[in-house]
Amino acid sequence: MTLHDWLTVALRNLASAAQERMTAEYRAHVQDAMTDGLTEPEAIATLGDPTQVNRALRRAYATDQELSNAQGLKVWWFMLLLVAGYGLSALWFEQAVEAVAAATALVLACLAWVIVRSEPRPVRNLLLATAGPWVFNFTLWLGWSVQAWLGDPPSLGAILWLLPVLWVVWLVGTMQQARRMRRTLALEDRA
Template structure:
């Protein structure tokens, strides 16, 4: 296998900054091995399985799709629209206290925006998309908790404890993704 064939598999879908950095490192490694007397296929074989290398690199660096994802702002706006509609419907059709969850979620929305607005664009897009899902879930969860507190058991009480666990998992996953995105963005800054 030639180095270019190996790189096509090993670096597939990585962001351009990571692609460039890893290409330079692997080229240098193969050149060093060839100066030691190995042929190109033998030197490339020392790099390992390109599919496994790709999986390892994708755990370390962001993919091109993650850096170019521009859906965050749209997801955020759509989520705010859903929560606003939920608040309006509950105020109008149900009872005013049933709108507490979505109204509190809407009050938290500007705080969330202030926290993420200074992040680099790829990080901000990811955080807004994640926060959009969270704000919808939070409004539902808060209403169900208030129902339970008033003695009016919500339809599925198991979800009351599921949502905080889901949020914890989301936070851990978000932290890992943000680290990968930031690590990849730093590679681009060095170039």
């Protein structure tokens, strides 16, 4: 296997900045090993299995697809419209608890917007795409929780405990992905 073949497999689907950085590092490693007396195939073998290296690099850096995801704003605005519609329909049908839950969620959405505005566009799109469904979930959860507290629990009472667990899973996954994206974008800034 040539170094080019190894790099093609090891760097597959990584963002271009990560590919450039890793290509330079692996080429330097192979050159150093060859300077120390190894042949090129032996030096390449010291790099390890390219498929496993690709898996490890994708845990550390974002892919081109992740960085180019532009769906964040669409999902965000759609979910805000959905929450606003839910709140207005609750007012129309005189369901004050649901209307207050929707209003509270919209206030939290404004706070989330202010927080993520300073992030680079790809990270902001990711955070908004995740926060949109969270805002809608939070609206439902808050309404159901208040109903349960007032003595009228929803028929699916177990969901009151399930949604916060889902939020933690969302948060952990999203923060890991955002960290990989920031790390990759930092490579572009250094170039």
